[in-house]
Amino acid sequence: MSEYTPFEMIAYTGSRVLKDERIVFVGTGLPIIAAMHAQLTHAPNLYMIYEAGSLAPILEMGMPLSVGDTRAARKACYLKGLCGAFELTQRGCADYAFIGGAQVDMYGNICSTIEGHNYDKPGIRFPGSGGAGAMAANCEKTIAIMALEKRRFVKKLDFVTSIGFGDGAPDYREKAGVLGSGPYRVITNQALFGFDEATKRMMLLEVKPGRTPAEIQELVDFELIIPPDVKEMAEPTDEDLRLLRDVIDAEGYFLKRVIKK
Structure with a gap:
């Protein structure tokens, strides 16, 4: 099997999570790929x-x-602008929201606004929600992608940009007035996470071959639910890599990026 990059693994795992005959609201980059x-x-x-x-x-x-690329409008069956797109989610027409983020907590709440506790003078200011806040509030299930690092998988967010399960209460989303069932998957290049139905806490589902659940826990700042039947993540085949590299992102706009350590 050929070697693959972290971004290729994330894109491939994201593809595996998506099911046929569904509608996915995609963000720029890896979600589209x-x-x-x-x-x-x-x-x-x-x-x-x-x-x-x-x-x-x-x-x-x-x-x-x-x-907003005009190629995304080519022969579309519906083309009514930004408000029209979000109206579709409010009508229940989006099965998945596929978004990124800078931080995530154990209940799937996501920050993509700041890093640091002072909103006016943060350590880092990120681009913000874009449409992610509304997508996480209105689409049926939220899929998030981000690097697996302790500074990103945190006990408490610096800012709540996109709502997940809030404080973990069973009726939190209902009381908050948002739609959909909430967080579904968090995808990284080293592990795939889901959420426990009863507690709403993040749960380890799959680990990259060669890694152990204990090693994944070391990269997360809160306690994961680790069931006894954690699986190995499927790896992309040579054909999968050909599609990713030569057909989908042939110019390497997103897949050839390098993670800075």
Whole structure:
């Protein structure tokens, strides 16, 4: 099996999570790549919503470089602008929200706004929600991607950008007035996480071959639920890598990025 990069593993795992005959609201970059890979493999009837307002475009002109790229409007069955896209989620027409983030806590709440406790003078200011806050509030299930680091998997967020299960109370989302069932998966290059139905806490589902659950726990600042049947993550085949590298992101806009240590 060929070697793969962390971003290729994340994109491939994201593809595996997506199911056929579903609608996914995608963010820029790896979510688009994952959805395109799914369409080319096991989910030909997976449809994408883009924030700029298109639903189910035919990507015959190549991968959109952003959610506002005109290629994301090519032969779309619905094209009504940003407000129209989010109206679709409020009508219950999005099965998945596929977003990124800088921090996540044990209940799937996500920060993509700041790093640091002082909002006015943070250590780092990130781009912010974009559409992620509304996507996490209105889509049926939220899928998040981020690097697996202790500074990202935290006990307490510096800022809540995208709502998850709040404080873990069973009725938190209902009382908050948001739709959907909430966080579904958190994808990293070293592990795949889900959420326990009873406690709403993050649960380890799969680990990268060669890693152990104990090693994954060391990279998380809160206590994970670790069931006895944690699986090994599937690795991309040579054909999967060909699709990712030569067909979907042939220019390497996203997959050839390097994680700085």
